[in-house]
Amino acid sequence: MPVLSGAVTFSRFRSTPAGDPPSDTKRWLSKGLKSGHFEPIDLKKTEDERAAGFVELENSDGTDFSTGSVLYGEYALFGYRVDTVKVPPAVLKAELSKWEKAFEKENGRPPTRGEKSENRASIKHMLRQRAVPFTKVHDVSWNLKTNQVQLWASSRKTVEEILFAIEEAFDVKLQPLVPVSLAAEAGISDEHLVPTPELIGMEISQSEIESSEVSHGDA
Known part of the structure; x- marks a missing residue:
């Protein structure tokens, strides 16, 4: 939890409303966070390998976003959670090799290319069902008085993803607080x-x- 423990890897931005400023800040925050809330990957219903969205700062499974879980004085604090599910290529290759040997022993011939392809998909699906999602939560700090937003993320791609999510959910524009923009x-x-x-x-x-x-x- 970098925002509370003091990590130094973060990016700063200034937010400006794209339309009219919100008249009810608490309702605006709750509505925005819920519109882009995190939903876990359903391994049984989807083949998606990635899921992302907003969560409560101190509860990476929480998406209720009560006032007490989001507002800390003049700050809105929350997280952006990213879950990924991937089957390691080496594991898939090993399982496929086992299947090929068992197939050849049972049928007296090696499997055809089509049989390999079909069973590769089945094996990958089986391994995926057993996989545990890798979770990463990026903290977000939003000063509602100065309109400064800080994102605790080192990857440029991740920062851009979070920026887009915030702009979409809250109808704001975020400008980087870097020397060039500050000077301008x-x-x-x-x-x-x-x-x-x-x-x-x-x-x-x-x-x-x-x-x-x-x-x-x-x-």
């Missing part, structure tokens, strides 16, 4: 963002400084 917001031009010689380890001679001063004076 403050009215600072790009030329003032160029690294100084001191920063990149270049020494400036006294003659260069005097020459620069003269040129500026003539201008």
Whole structure:
């Protein structure tokens, strides 16, 4: 739980309403989180290998989103859970090899390509039913007064996925809080963002400084 224990890998954004600001913050939060809530993978009904959605911060199975589980002072805290189910290729290959040997012993011939393909699918399905989903929860901190959003995720692809989910669920736009965007917001031009010689380890001679001063004076 990085948001409570102090991990440093996170990205910052500023949120702005895409439409009218919400009149009831608590209801808006609950409605948005529930619209994009996490639903576990049903291994018996679907072949999906991935499921993702919002969960309560301190309960990765919780999707009730009561006020007490989401609001912490001026912050809305919740998680974005991602479950994946995959059959390791090595395991599938080993099981298929066992089946091929048993087939050849029983039938006196090796299986055909079509028989291999058919049974490969059956074996993969069987192994998938036994698989335990791998779960990863990414914490989200949203300051409702400053409109700053922090995402605890290191993968750019994951960050983009969470951003899209938040924008869709809450009807907001998220802008990265990086030097370039902050400078633009403050009215600072790009030329003032160029690294100084001191920063990149270049020494400036006294003659260069005097020459620069003269040129500026003539201008």
